[in-house]
Ligand code: IPM
């Protein structure tokens with residue numbers, strides 16, 4: 600079989616983003632050598648430094664250019680010298696929206712040998728997938744402010760939920776649940792008792808689409824209860840589908856029960872377009888340049904990317920590499936791994952199984 604070529608856009612971004620992405624690239628190249636993939640990486644310097652230098656976040660021409668790649672590999676966006684919101688909205692959310700990456704896929708997996716803060720929970724108890732809607736809801740930017748700075752100030756931030764947006768997200772979640780083939784249970788996470796407009800649309804759509812998936816058990820829980828069950832009985836979950844804001848919140852909780860941000864990865868997916876893969880932990884500015892940050896989340900994001908490109912064997916190999924190495928780290932936390940960032944990358948490379 601010939602070598603398969605992949606053109607990947609890389610946005611290392613801010614803080615520790617470049618350090619972890621370098622290790623991810625190292626692992627991807629090594630997996631490529633073993634499994635017949637040639638990656639061609641093109642780097643883009645979008646992020647806080649560029650913004651401070653040029654005043655530019657993400658030019659529109661960049662969106663068009665990025666559409667020419669098979670995937671985007673992103674480090675982190677967020678800079679202590681830039682007012683909150685500018686880079687997040689101007690780069691990260693702009694990419695998600697402009698590339699119509701309507702799913703944010705976030706696995707929550709406790710690997711064997713990793714500590715969870717949940718007493719008595721084992722890897723078989725914590726293995727679920729959150730399907731977060733990624734282009735609508737409170738993130739849509741609808742609303743506005745009146746009489747700003749006066750005692751009569753009014754601020755409105757609306758949650759936008761379209762039938763099309765909700766339905767495609769729910770469908771993706773049912774399909775993912777079927778493909779995982781684990782507990783075959785999909786839980787809708789909402790707030791139908793208070794958000795009676797938005798989550799009525801979600802709930803009706805959920806039950807309608809469910810008719811096409813008689814093999815999948817359906818379940819519903821309010822978001823506050825989900826937070827409770829994720830801590831008390833995470834083994835109840837297989838796939839959870841939810842809106843943008845709730846998905847943002849519950850996946851940070853998910854990251855903690857799986858052992859921390861050092862291992863949490865996600866994919867911003869457009870099934871018919873260009874998807875983007877990232878560690879979900881952020882730029883961690885205080886660890887920048889110290890070679891102490893954990894690159895496993897970035898490596899796991901690379902694994903998701905390879906899987907999404909249809910390279911299932913290579914994805915499985917990277918997963919095996921991560922599982923093998925994670926048990927050797929003293930802790931997943933930055934500075935306490937017992938290894939440097941680059942050493943962890945090397946260890947994963949050396950643990951990749953041969954085909
Ligand atoms: C995430 C992040 C982003 C989000 C921020 C940085 C805009 O928290 O990817 O979860 O809220 O989606």
Ligand code: MN
Pocket residue numbers: 847848851
């Ligand atoms: Mn978040």
